[in-house]
Amino acid sequence: MKVGIAYTDDPSSAKLWTRLPEPVLPRDQLDCRYWEEVTQYKSNIIDDKERSLGYPFVMFYNGKPQAPYERMGMAVSHDIKTRLRYGVEPVIHNPRGIAGDPQITRIGDVWVMFYFGAFWKPGAFDSFACSYDRVVDHFYFAVGDQRRVIALAASKDLNDQAKAKAKDAVTLPPEQ
Amino acid sequence: MVYITFRGGGYETLIAISDDRLESKQLGKILPFRKDAWDAVQSAGYIAWQDFAWGGSYELGQHDGKYWISYLVGHLRDTSPPP
Numbered sequence: 001m002k003v004g005i006a007y008t009d010d011p012s013s014a015k016l017w018t019r020l021p022e023p024v025l026p027r028d029q030l031d032c033r034y035w036e037e038v039t040q041y042k043s044n045i046i047d048d049k050e051r052s053l054g055y056p057f058v059m060f061y062n063g064k065p066q067a068p069y070e071r072m073g074m075a076v077s078h079d080i081k082t083r084l085r086y087g088v089e090p091v092i093h094n095p096r097g098i099a100g101d102p103q104i105t106r107i108g109d110v111w112v113m114f115y116f117g118a119f120w121k122p123g124a125f126d127s128f129a130c131s132y133d134r135v136v137d138h139f140y141f142a143v144g145d146q147r148r149v150i151a152l153a154a155s156k157d158l159n160d161q162a163k164a165k166a167k168d169a170v171t172l173p174p175e176q
Numbered sequence: 177m178v179y180i181t182f183r184g185g186g187y188e189t190l191i192a193i194s195d196d197r198l199e200s201k202q203l204g205k206i207l208p209f210r211k212d213a214w215d216a217v218q219s220a221g222y223i224a225w226q227d228f229a230w231g232g233s234y235e236l237g238q239h240d241g242k243y244w245i246s247y248l249v250g251h252l253r254d255t256s257p258p259p
Binding site for chain 1: 191229236237246247248
């Protein structure tokens with residue numbers, strides 16, 4: 001898998017987004033890094049207003065090498081379309097298992113990356129990493145015994161409200 | 177809310193709206209699979225250029241007068257489902 005880019009002039013409707021003709025960061029480029037040799041996964045592009053790396057577009061993404069783990073690294077761009085790999089090593093590198101699906105936020109002076117981890121401890125779990133020099137509600141991906149869902153973690157208890165809504169909920173057939 | 181679904185071996189990107197975050201109405205696909213293209217089986221979008229300050233506006237930023245998304249693409253069922 002690779003990373004593609006698309007755009008729209010109306011992000012609030014179900015109109016199809018327009019895709020750029022080619023994926024960015026092809027893996028046959030000479031500067032392809034070992035940790036993305038096999039595949040590239042989820043990306044998160046942010047607008048670094050401080051240009052702390054010299055670029056407005058900074059992208060974090062996870063990749064997989066010829067080994068059973070995933071790590072996350074960075075790419076940068078001046079125009080979002082032409083992407084340059086930044087550095088050689090990953091920025092999140094756990095000894096084993098998966099570190100994937102980065103989502104960046106900034107809390108005060110701290111850069112925080114939420115991501116999902118798996119297999120360096122049992123199962124899969126939400127995790128985060130912090131940095132001072134780099135660079136609410138939180139929707140997260142959950143795995144239950146019935147199906148995969150989108151869950152909502154909130155800073156106040158919404159359970160009573162949610163239970164009232166659930167009375168009217170429709171149950172879908174199991175995922176194929 | 178822009179979100180992805182996993183069906184038939186790959187991810188696709190859709191949009192839903194909600195007044196209260198507890199109940200959402202699905203509007204449809206914004207990055208569906210494209211037959212015989214490099215995103216025939218994987219097309220999982222993640223909004224780009226959004227205000228990422230914790231407790232901030234979370235507004236979508238524009239570049240060249242457009243809104244942008246990066247997405248995971250693939251034409252093979254080569255991703256294992258998430259754990």
